[in-house]
Amino acid sequence: GQNIDQPTEMTATEGAIVQINCTYQTSGFNGLFWYQQHAGEAPTFLSYNVLDGLEEKGRFSSFLSRSKGYSYLLLKELQMKDSASYLCAVRARESNYQLIWGAGTKLIIKP
């Protein structure tokens, strides 16, 4: 069966850099998404990776290694508003291409 693992919680300092890891085990991988979710709000799309490598989008970057079943989300120049949960979600043939979600990583930014 599928399994997606993320750390439950991370703490970082305003202005710093943080890396949130996501590992997955699935059959027929077909893409990985990162979403941000502030408490009580909807998840919002951050990035998409389907090929190996780094995708950069402003302060946020996402990396994928399909052979290792591994992705990370890199957040630079952290701001207080980045305090949120970060969700990793995978599409795979095994799940009929529906998104399977990790439990999310709660990121706490301290001044």
Add this chain to the structure above:
Amino acid sequence: ETGVTQSPTHLIKTRGQQVTLRCSSQSGHNTVSWYQQALGQGPQFIFQYYREEENGRGNFPPRFSGLQFPNYSSELNVNALELDDSALYLCASSPGEGLALPLHFGNGTRLTVT
């Protein structure tokens, strides 16, 4: 451009009752999916509708059912509510079935079953 809107925002029901949650998809989006998100967990896929037909379903019992209307809005119906149904129910839309297309979520309906 109007985003995804869901109603109601909060709802309290008693075990055994039935509930209907509503979702208006983002303009131009013909695909709607519903998710259940328990506190501290990621969303769990319930089902997806494309052009008024259900075209994918997660591991949820038949008492979870849905509809999509010609204007692509959607309903989620849950019968015989159980305490474990208490969760945030999220609706998401996308402009098609493309696998690379990101989902656009509404703010959800917080359902509490007592």
